[in-house]
Amino acid sequence: MKLIYSQLQKLLPSLNVEPQKLRDDLTMIGHFTNFFEEIEGEIVFDLDIKVNRGDCLGYYGLAKDLSVYYNIPLKKIESPLFQGEGGAKHLGVLPIQVSTDKVKRVMAIKISEINNTESPDWLKKFIKCHGNNPINTIVDLTNYIMFLYGIPNHAFDTAKSTDNLIWQINPSYKEFISLDGTKLELNSNILMINNLKKPLSLSFWGGEACAIDINTKEIIIEMAVYDQATIRQNSRQLKSVTEAATRLEKLLDSELIPTAFSHLIDLILKNVGGQISSEVFDYYPQKVSLPQIKFNYNKPSQVSGIEISKDFCVSCLTRLDCQIQDDLITPPSIRPDINIEADLVEEVVRFYGYQNIPTNEPVTSKDVPDITPKEIYLIDQLKDKLVDLGYDEILTWPLVSSSVDSDTVITTQNSINTESIYLRQSLIPALKQQLDQYQRLKLNATQFFEIGKIFFQINNEYIEKNSLGIYNSDINALRQDALQCVSNSNLENMVFDGNFVEIILDNLSKPNIYTPKTTDYNAYELTSQIITLDANVVFDKMQDSEKLIKDYSQKIGKNNLWQLVISDIFSDPKTSKFRYTFKASYFNLDDKTAKEIHASVFELK
């Protein structure tokens, strides 16, 4: 949601804080604002509005929140109210039908003899600041009102649409072309606005068939609030997220429609002229019923842990336009997200300020029964055992491209790609892939392991098992180490596959308690192959091998050296000298750089 600072100030004339402070304050009260920027000479904020605050997808709702936070007045928008009989009754009723229960409220009116134009500069600038391209005055005004109040609306060119608008679930139309020319294939459950012959509009996206253009002379404008779940489903099914859909899929205030709708009519009449030529159509089958919430004024203090006075609670709730009768609170209709006491508590605490809650008083240690599942102790213990034995822990993908047993494999319905659709039934295939990858990287990986879940479907039940997979390049060591992990009596839980073994952990005996070791090992992201180079160095006398390795390692440096070993020591009887052969492995270096470093460190010609 974009927010132009100067536009906000029209609703909050007393608002006078630095943009940075406004950004931070908006964020603190729940409207996350990453940054502000200058567009068209205006300061524009970019807000991330919470999914439960449809009201704040418009300036009006945000201004209301800020008026409470800063304790400054919210300016009322003054425009004549066009509502019900206040319209032009003598001109007749629009032949509109609503044949679905997915419409909560819709207001509509016809305006004739208009003279549509290019939008005035102020309107163009507003639309541009919100990231849209100006179209013409009528279209841009409908968008302006949507941004102002958070309620989408739409204008139909009656020369193309006729007056016979029908709100209905798609009767049988196969295709719809949107205002921008996008062709959509329609499902049967799409909420639409049609006439007797053709589709005109989706609930959240206008259609090309009745688009307003500069020659439009007569329009019907409508403003509606729908069942938000239907809009959400429609939008997702059609993979179309519009500004209108973003708003209509949230809980919106049907009671705000008359004000916003009247404002739109007023602006159209003022900017493109015209005459109202119908009665106001107002379909509102079930008036919003506001909850009465019993409120304990001590609750904000009890929940926050800091003292918040009853006076502050009353003041805050009053500024939010709640009706207060002793301990019964009725929230305003613009806040359909407030339904229970906890909602009111959050309102009071957020306006009091989370920043006033101390950050240095954590829960103190308490003797609470240990409910740690014993399998967690077993897993921790096994990991420590294997690390002690020199194994490295890896993690691999639980989604795989082939099954081990097609009878019991679990297939995902909407996997991340068309290949990795199965949940793994064994860790070994992934360990083999990891070994292949290490070999591609020319890494001499001698032993590694993974502990993770494997999955099966048996008799329509989904079964998860904890599994341990181990690889060792030395098959004898593998057997010995595997046996160290499980007692001999659990051999039936082990499956050997060459240099790999898999052990199902669920049947192993588990320790009653285990304290795992905390460590801080380095791990590296290899971006290229390991490069291993030999070097011979001759010494006059026998050397301390460990010291040699440490000295040369230091010369090469941690950021380049992967491993250094002495692969041979040759005592030359003729010269009485000792020739040491080193194998130095370099990582994340290109060949040329590795050779340069190698030659320099070992003083090779």
Added chain:
Amino acid sequence: MSQDLEEILKQSIDKISQSSTDQELENIRVELLGRNGLINKLFSDIKDVPAENRKQYGADLNRLKQELESSIENQSNSVRANHDSPPPVLQKQNLFELPKLGHLHPLTQTERQLNALFKKLGFSIYNSPEIVTDEFNFERLNVPKNHPARDMQDSIYIKEPDYLLRTQTSTIESYLLKTKSKELPIRAAFPGSVFRNEKVNRSNHFVFHQYQAVVVDKGLTMKDLIGTMDLMFKTLYGPDIVVRYRCKYYPEVEPGVGPDMQCFNCHGVGCPLCKYAGWIEMGGSGMIHPKVLQAAEIDTNIWSGFAFGMGLDRWTMAQKNIKDIRTLMGSNLAYKPNEL
């Protein structure tokens, strides 16, 4: 086994049992089992044994070798148990190399660091299935069907709409509250893998890792929540970290709290790393929503709770200088055989 071999075994085991360091043990191993060691020498002498006794002699030698290996291994474990950090297994193919170290995965290391903190505060470590029902992943967390909050998480379904891979560690909270609702108070922390239908690339993965902690007790407040979370961040990032706690929406908590860490790169001024906000989002938290507690049949007149969670992947990547999130799940993650 012949008397000679029995004697060798006895003397060797005595020697092994007296060793107190890995180096001593390694020396003994080389002396007995190395390329030029005693056992290989005895094997090479087999040609001098009368033909009819060779089979028995070979079997005895193998038994001797196994017993010595086993004895060295046992002693090695015993020696390691007396050390703070685990000394390593030696590799044999090179003439001299530093010992091969084993490594825990960086995510395990981070999880353990947090587990250790929370265990000190009386928390248990918990877990639950990864294939879950809609009820536990959404409904019990105050996210009914068609709630827009479901858009925040693109699920991977096993059988839509009922079975899916858990999308958040809050699902573990659902199981915890359901199964332990009669055993209050509860303190539990849970690291876990979660799954979303995301395209896998350098920045996104379909499986990632979260850490969550939950407390249900009498008289809990936001002060407890924020204080505990702050302690966690200071444990991970050090005592000088600056964190702000702001209002944030999650359906399963109310009030909801979002912790942001002041950007370590620009110290709050704004830079590309923090998208010019000066702050980096660190996770989500809040007081457990009454509907969530009620779904577990917990009396909200007596008990209240708080929960907080954070992603582990980004933190771990920053710690280990890993630029590509795919590296965490296999692929190019590797460990140096020894720390030089």
